[in-house]
Amino acid sequence: MIEKTLKTTTGKLPIKIPTQLSDVTLGQMMVMQAKPNLNDIEAISILSGIPVSELQQVKDANDFLVFADSVLALAYQIKYLYNSDVIPKxxxxxxxxxxxxxxxxxxxxxxxxxxxxxxxxxxxxxxxxxxxxxxxxxxxxxxxxxxxxxxxxxxxxxxxxxxxxxxxxxxxxxxxxxxxxxxxxxxxxxxxxxxxxxxxxxxxKPKISFWRRLQQFWKNGLAYNRSKNLNISTP
Structure with a gap:
């Protein structure tokens, strides 16, 4: 974890975000993935649990740069996690x-x-x-x-x-x-x-259910019967 206290318009705001992917929940990553145009404040909000409205009160936007490397590191780690075959016991x-x-x-x-x-x-x-x-x-x-x-x-x-x-x-x-x-x-x-x-x-692989196969069987059977009846009635 990386923890810093930043100055805001109303006082001070302690912020703590994970530096290792093992400290990030699936829910947090889902929220981040759902926002394709995620900005820095939104990413820090998701990882820290602090509302965006509170983070927006930080006096100097450059203060957020201290978290930049951690956020980028997490992005690289999630990329390599997709290639991992290590399954927990x-x-x-x-x-x-x-x-x-x-x-x-x-x-x-x-x-x-x-x-x-x-x-x-x-x-x-x-x-x-x-x-x-x-x-x-x-x-x-x-x-x-x-x-x-x-x-x-x-x-x-x-x-x-x-x-x-x-x-x-x-x-x-x-x-x-x-x-x-x-x-x-x-x-x-x-x-x-x-x-x-x-x-x-x-x-x-999408498979046809028993019910759909039965429907298909009925459909084919009805088509066959209609064809057979037509052949019988044809002189």
């Missing part, structure tokens, strides 16, 4: 009403279960991959594909919900679990979620 969650964090083991094969969580994760991954292919083409899509942090967060919510809470799978409650996923260190969250996008190709 366990994750801790502090759930409402609990006095101690609950430790959840990260399974070696990173299977998505139960079936409801698997199907939800598959849909999220397929949408993310398809959107990328629409923009950049299908050829060598994995070479320059980086899933959005928002999609990573959603996949992890479905993956960890049952393990962390001990409750049966519920799609809506799993989506609400996103708020807990946002508190994960980005150095933990990104390697795990990236695994699903890159190492589970079957997850990223």
């Amino acid at each position: 366990q994750i801790s969650f502090l759930l409402p009403g609990e006095n101690r964090p609950k430790t959840v083991k990260v399974l070696d094969n990173l299977s998505v279960e139960p079936a409801g969580a698997f199907m939800a994760a598959r849909e999220i991954i397929a949408d993310e991959v398809n959107n990328h292919i629409k923009k950049f083409g299908e050829e060598d899509w994995k070479e320059n594909f980086n899933p959005s942090l928002n999609a990573c967060c959603q996949v992890l919510a479905h993956y960890f919900y049952c393990r962390a809470t001990g409750k049966p799978y519920n799609e809506y409650q799993a989506e609400e679990f996103i708020n807990h996923i946002k508190n994960m260190r980005v150095t933990e969250a990104l390697p795990i979620s990236k695994h699903f996008f890159y190492c589970y190709p079957s997850l990223s």
